[in-house]
Amino acid sequence: MATGALGLVYWMIAERMLPxxxxxxxxxxxxxxTAMSSLACLSLAGAYERFLPVAGHRTTRLILGGYALIGATxxxxxxxxxxxxxxxxLFHSTTDKVMFPLLVLVLAYYxxxxxxxxxxxxxxxxxxxxxxxxxxxxxxxxFLTGTATAMAVAGSWLLLAAxxxxxxxxxxxxxxxGRRTESSEELPAxxxxxxxxxxxxxxxxxxxxxxxxxxxxxxxxxxxxxxxYFNLAWTMNAAAGMLRSSFGAAFVVEAxxxxxxxxxxxxxxxxxLIPLTLVVAAGLAVGGPxxxxxxxxxxxxxAGPLMVILAAQSIIDTVVIVYFMVAQIQRKLRLMLIVQIMxxxxxxxxxxxxxxxxxxxxxxCASIAASAIAFAVVIGPLIxxxxxxxHAEHPTHQPEPLTQQ
Numbered sequence: 319m320a321t322g323a324l325g326l327v328y329w330m331i332a333e334r335m336l337p338x339x340x341x342x343x344x345x346x347x348x349x350x351x352t353a354m355s356s357l358a359c360l361s362l363a364g365a366y367e368r369f370l371p372v373a374g375h376r377t378t379r380l381i382l383g384g385y386a387l388i389g390a391t392x393x394x395x396x397x398x399x400x401x402x403x404x405x406x407x408l409f410h411s412t413t414d415k416v417m418f419p420l421l422v423l424v425l426a427y428y429x430x431x432x433x434x435x436x437x438x439x440x441x442x443x444x445x446x447x448x449x450x451x452x453x454x455x456x457x458x459x460x461f462l463t464g465t466a467t468a469m470a471v472a473g474s475w476l477l478l479a480a481x482x483x484x485x486x487x488x489x490x491x492x493x494x495x496g497r498r499t500e501s502s503e504e505l506p507a508x509x510x511x512x513x514x515x516x517x518x519x520x521x522x523x524x525x526x527x528x529x530x531x532x533x534x535x536x537x538x539x540x541x542x543x544x545x546x547y548f549n550l551a552w553t554m555n556a557a558a559g560m561l562r563s564s565f566g567a568a569f570v571v572e573a574x575x576x577x578x579x580x581x582x583x584x585x586x587x588x589x590x591l592i593p594l595t596l597v598v599a600a601g602l603a604v605g606g607p608x609x610x611x612x613x614x615x616x617x618x619x620x621a622g623p624l625m626v627i628l629a630a631q632s633i634i635d636t637v638v639i640v641y642f643m644v645a646q647i648q649r650k651l652r653l654m655l656i657v658q659i660m661x662x663x664x665x666x667x668x669x670x671x672x673x674x675x676x677x678x679x680x681x682x683c684a685s686i687a688a689s690a691i692a693f694a695v696v697i698g699p700l701i702x703x704x705x706x707x708x709h710a711e712h713p714t715h716q717p718e719p720l721t722q723q
């Protein structure tokens with residue numbers, strides 16, 4: 319929650335310090351690089367959260383191998399994006415083009431370190447890492463003049479993210495080395511690992527389309543100024559999703575521990591997630607438009623209605639996220655993949671069709687329609703999956719509270 323709030327503060331300050339068009343271009347550049355970094359992570363996040371808790375002495379090899387693979391993939395994707403001429407409206411100089419692949423690389427390492435820490439049962443370190451960067455990246459904004467470019471914003475983001483990531487990678491490696499004497503007999507066979515990873519990789523390819531495409535669609539259809547309005551609203555929505563996902567990741571890690579008490583974990587999840595969902599929805603519906611108005615009347619006018627739609631969508635999304643968690647735990651991933659494809663297809667296609675006619679609210683309409691379809695598909699399997707977890711044989715010990723992970 320703190321990370322999301324600080325992210326919002328960041329863009330509010332940026333709007334005050336820089337021209338709106340440059341804020342829009344910077345947000346599009348960073349969101350595009352973030353989407354490409356997610357692609358470069360090759361969906362290893364799900365595998366790390368699911369299997370690192372039982373990886374034992376293979377932990378170090380799995381982590382270092384993942385970092386090496388992600389580094390190579392990031393370099394290829396970021397460089398290819400520039401050389402093939404994509405995002406021509408984003409890059410105004412050679413410096414922009416040179417910096418972009420580096421931004422993709424750093425953000426990929428930054429992102430994959432979170433699920434690694436969660437898989438190692440070091441969730442508090444994730445909060446420290448993200449809050450630290452969220453605070454420190456605000457500082458350079460006060461030294462940028464009113465004529466500063468998007469490159470200055472993205473460049474300061476790149477430098478601070480690189481330093482923060484380096485510190486926590488060292489922390490990760492130290493933890494992994496400390497597990498070198500543990501057994502790894504809980505890991506499934508290699509074929510099952512590859513099948514699991516294959517599904518998550520496909521999901522990653524599909525899910526990366528939305529954060530990658532939407533800013534480009536908005537910029538290409540209604541311009542960079544409108545993207546500044548859209549980015550602030552979408553940042554609040556993304557923060558809400560990250561908050562739910564953080565609880566979900568801790569739930570998955572605890573649920574896959576040997577002898578985990580599924581019934582107790584489900585009760586904990588309900589106690590935390592239901593009130594959290596209601597608070598998030600109220601925050602988006604009421605607090606979102608207020609914050610937009612604080613930034614500027616034009617922000618509230620252009621993106622306020624979008625916030626109300628996203629608030630309603632957040633309630634639906636919680637159910638879909640819980641289904642994804644249960645499917646991951648039970649390794650029943652086929653329907654999860656199909657649902658993800660449906661969400662992305664409806665969101666992107668709907669945005670393309672509606673944005674030229676009704677503006678930013680069209681993105682919200684497309685997004686909530688996608689979530690409603692997903693809800694209708696998963697609600698039955700979700701109920702069945704929860705019942706299976708609750709009726710599983712109980713272990714002799716109780717799981718640790720999710721809030722302590």
